[in-house]
Amino acid sequence: xxxxxxxxxxxxxxxxxxxxxxxxxxxxxxxxxxxxxxxxxxxxxxxxxxxxxxxxxxxxxxxxxxxxxxxxxxxxxxxxxxxxxxxxxxxxxxxxxxxxxxxxxxxxxxxxxxxx
Amino acid sequence: xxxxxxxxxxxxxxxxxxxxxxxxxxxxxxxxxxxxxxxxxxxxxxxxxxxxxxxxxxxxxxxxxxxxxxxxxxxxxxxxxxxxxxxxxxxxxxxxxxxxxxxxxxxxxxxx
Numbered sequence: 329x330x331x332x333x334x335x336x337x338x339x340x341x342x343x344x345x346x347x348x349x350x351x352x353x354x355x356x357x358x359x360x361x362x363x364x365x366x367x368x369x370x371x372x373x374x375x376x377x378x379x380x381x382x383x384x385x386x387x388x389x390x391x392x393x394x395x396x397x398x399x400x401x402x403x404x405x406x407x408x409x410x411x412x413x414x415x416x417x418x419x420x421x422x423x424x425x426x427x428x429x430x431x432x433x434x435x436x437x438x439x440x441x442x443x444x
Numbered sequence: 445x446x447x448x449x450x451x452x453x454x455x456x457x458x459x460x461x462x463x464x465x466x467x468x469x470x471x472x473x474x475x476x477x478x479x480x481x482x483x484x485x486x487x488x489x490x491x492x493x494x495x496x497x498x499x500x501x502x503x504x505x506x507x508x509x510x511x512x513x514x515x516x517x518x519x520x521x522x523x524x525x526x527x528x529x530x531x532x533x534x535x536x537x538x539x540x541x542x543x544x545x546x547x548x549x550x551x552x553x554x555x556x
Contacts, residue, residue: 332487359541359542361541361542361543363546370546370547370548370549371482371488371544371546372546373543373544373545376541376542376543383541384541384543386543387543419487419488421487421488421542423541423542432490432493433480433488433490433542433544434490435487435488435489436487437486437487438486438487
């Protein structure tokens, strides 16, 4: 079974450009979570999505960031008009069930965004 | 989620057991105790979780104090591949979901 697949693994953007990060969850998983890890900081929850629905976006910055998980295709984290402070590693995770009492989130290897 | 306290760093020698402690004195009765680890330049990886009883799996053991205010992750024989940041995460089960609160964790160094 393929794990959580994220692409691109590395992305370089200039200030003001758009960044699109993709995440394909594990087969059969319909719950997707995005986390961000700023340099020298811990992982922070951003958003939780199920197919076609945003369940919790309490960790998303109010502006420029959006996420979707369409019926078909990967989940997308979109950052418009990137700034240097957006430089970070973005991790996607998926789970079979919505309740984490099953114990296990499966994380991808991350997408590392560098803003010049 | 409950606040956790973990040592900033620990060191071990290869093939020796490692005990990684975590204090979570404000844990609620329904919080599971999850442990994840993050190897360099990789995403977090689930290690183990438990509620009240001690738990064992192929990766590690989890010893939970009787009052649940602390727990210890036990790696029985450390390998170089176990060098990582280890996160202890109390988290509500049931209808909750994968909104985990990662602290700073413990950086484990394993010496050959």
